Amino acid sequence: MQRLEFELDREFVELNQLLKLVGLCDSGGAGKALVASGAVRVDGLVELRKTCKIRAGQVVSLDDVEVRVVAA
Template structure:
């Protein structure tokens, strides 16, 4: 499993943007499709909201990828 850390530079970031920025999805549209298809898990639960706001301390999983979102200080 590949592990990534994403450090927020604001209050939140939307889920589909994180997948795109970390190149887990090749585009924003592909990221939204992955989420809609139920392939993304946030904190142990399947997430289908494309614009889910991640505010820090969440664990996002998709396939063999895991992303820890860290809140800005």
């Protein structure tokens, strides 16, 4: 499994934007499609809310990539 770390410089980031910012998709729209397909997990649970607020301490996973969100 590939592990990435994302430094959050604000209170939260929307899930679809996080996927774009770490390079797991090309755009926010593509991120929304990935979330809608049921392929994205937040803290181990499938997340279907495209603009779910992701905060420091959470873990987002897609396929074999895990993104740990940490405070900047």
